[in-house]
Amino acid sequence: MIKVAILGYGNIGKAAEEAIKAAPDMTLAGVYHHNDCLDCIDADVVLVCTPTREVQKFATVLAARGICTVDSFDIHGQIWNLREALDAVCVPNKAVSIISAGWDPGSDSMIRAILQALAPKGLTYTNFGPGRSMGHTVAAKAIPGVKNALSMTIPLGTGIHRRMVYIELEEGADFKTVQAALLADDYFAHDETHVIPVESIDALNNVAHGVNLVRNGVSGETHNQRFEFNMTINNPALTGQVLVSCARAAVRLKEHGDFGAKTMIELAPIDLLPGTKESLVKALV
Amino acid sequence: MIKVAILGYGNIGKAAEEAIKAAPDMTLAGVYHHNDCLDCIDADVVLVCTPTREVQKFATVLAARGICTVDSFDIHGQIWNLREALDAVCVPNKAVSIISAGWDPGSDSMIRAILQALAPKGLTYTNFGPGRSMGHTVAAKAIPGVKNALSMTIPLGTGIHRRMVYIELEEGADFKTVQAALLADDYFAHDETHVIPVESIDALNNVAHGVNLVRNGVSGETHNQRFEFNMTINNPALTGQVLVSCARAAVRLKEHGDFGAKTMIELAPIDLLPGTKESLVKALV
Numbered sequence: 001m002i003k004v005a006i007l008g009y010g011n012i013g014k015a016a017e018e019a020i021k022a023a024p025d026m027t028l029a030g031v032y033h034h035n036d037c038l039d040c041i042d043a044d045v046v047l048v049c050t051p052t053r054e055v056q057k058f059a060t061v062l063a064a065r066g067i068c069t070v071d072s073f074d075i076h077g078q079i080w081n082l083r084e085a086l087d088a089v090c091v092p093n094k095a096v097s098i099i100s101a102g103w104d105p106g107s108d109s110m111i112r113a114i115l116q117a118l119a120p121k122g123l124t125y126t127n128f129g130p131g132r133s134m135g136h137t138v139a140a141k142a143i144p145g146v147k148n149a150l151s152m153t154i155p156l157g158t159g160i161h162r163r164m165v166y167i168e169l170e171e172g173a174d175f176k177t178v179q180a181a182l183l184a185d186d187y188f189a190h191d192e193t194h195v196i197p198v199e200s201i202d203a204l205n206n207v208a209h210g211v212n213l214v215r216n217g218v219s220g221e222t223h224n225q226r227f228e229f230n231m232t233i234n235n236p237a238l239t240g241q242v243l244v245s246c247a248r249a250a251v252r253l254k255e256h257g258d259f260g261a262k263t264m265i266e267l268a269p270i271d272l273l274p275g276t277k278e279s280l281v282k283a284l285v
Numbered sequence: 286m287i288k289v290a291i292l293g294y295g296n297i298g299k300a301a302e303e304a305i306k307a308a309p310d311m312t313l314a315g316v317y318h319h320n321d322c323l324d325c326i327d328a329d330v331v332l333v334c335t336p337t338r339e340v341q342k343f344a345t346v347l348a349a350r351g352i353c354t355v356d357s358f359d360i361h362g363q364i365w366n367l368r369e370a371l372d373a374v375c376v377p378n379k380a381v382s383i384i385s386a387g388w389d390p391g392s393d394s395m396i397r398a399i400l401q402a403l404a405p406k407g408l409t410y411t412n413f414g415p416g417r418s419m420g421h422t423v424a425a426k427a428i429p430g431v432k433n434a435l436s437m438t439i440p441l442g443t444g445i446h447r448r449m450v451y452i453e454l455e456e457g458a459d460f461k462t463v464q465a466a467l468l469a470d471d472y473f474a475h476d477e478t479h480v481i482p483v484e485s486i487d488a489l490n491n492v493a494h495g496v497n498l499v500r501n502g503v504s505g506e507t508h509n510q511r512f513e514f515n516m517t518i519n520n521p522a523l524t525g526q527v528l529v530s531c532a533r534a535a536v537r538l539k540e541h542g543d544f545g546a547k548t549m550i551e552l553a554p555i556d557l558l559p560g561t562k563e564s565l566v567k568a569l570v
Binding site: 015016018019021022023025047076079080083100103107109111112113114116117118119121145150203218219220221222224225226227228229230231232233234237240241242244261263264265267268269270272273274277278280281282284285 | 298301303304305306308340361364366367368386388390392394395396398400401402403404406407431496503504505506510511512513514515516517518519522523525526527530548549550551552553554555557558559562563565566567569570
């Protein structure tokens, strides 16, 4: 049995706990909070479910102890830097860190890589939603006069998105002023954005999300090869499950002496799954 | 540059040649026919584009010489046996054989494995077509009185398929007799099958195909996670491209000393693509 611990117990940590308990080859080695003693953790793999900006700090400490980690670090522009930094810690300490293991970045990245291999020339568009954008929601909450907010991402195709921003105003705040400040914010200034005042954000709460990923490309000299991947999912449940499936891959890579930091496009799909090679090849190939 | 040779020059071999010429990191190391001298082949990888039942014979001879091979062996029930047989030849001779590298088995297998990792409990249905089934077309051509045939696979959902069988009769053949023989054939007896007489099969010729692959599953304890993968493609062009992308993966695995026979679910998507790890992670993750 693989001993898997959870560090950070928000939406993702809770969903990961459910996925560990449902896994036939894992036991839960404990749930730890940000400020717990990391030296106390005894596990084969730690799922780092902290806010994204704290991932590197915690993963570094754990990898230095030779403990594998998995995180869902999601700042696309900084993934390569995180990979390089953790790789330098993992290799000498014989650990494996699987980074950016969610659905985007994560499983969508694997799909994009496969589609590019099937049709090397062409365009891929990733259309997100409908679903809540965490980054845009946080940006909306930071606008003066906003008590609570929800920014929904609506796909318009070809990677273009509309932002539907629901706001609960603070007592006495002026809607027009808040709306103008929000529309001028860099998070919203470049997209079609609608601001809607509501009585209660809590009444709109929904963790549903999804993606529509399309590629039209060229295989060899043959054009018009068309591919499409769609999903509609509970966001934290999927992210928690991806972390857990990647924990299994981390252990397999470590067993094979393949130490270092990896993104999901560097993993073989078979290593995400429980069972023998023979049973998986017979069931899935 | 990776030197890639082609063995067998039918539809797939010709499409593979186009994909090799379009690849930035490969050169064509020759096109060989079934009865050519295999000892004359000088290549890093040979794409075995022969009929499926001849794949093992040729791949065995090449792997024994330490040459990597890629094939699109497509008899689902015999894939594990082929993998075991080629693995035993590859490992001592430091070769890599990537088997069943087409779209199904092949890239669809990777998608099925990923979807199972995202939602471990649930059902996946693979719906093929509309497109020509080679196996059913060959079976229809073998019926006495049939001059030429085309068996189209029509998806009805939940993995159930209709067979639309177009037949060109031999001079003097009786349609009702041919139809009865075809419907009794084991290839057709278990599916909804329609037999349609036509003047010319050649006039219907079309290598278009496709798939609709759906999974509804459970991530952790959360039900109703929905995934769908669709493609509409030129069949030989896609198969040729997959062989070529897998040739690149074979060379990468050999460089890392990871010898043996592998199916596509055992490959990391990044190894199918040209370019550095850094450029690919930055572009795709």
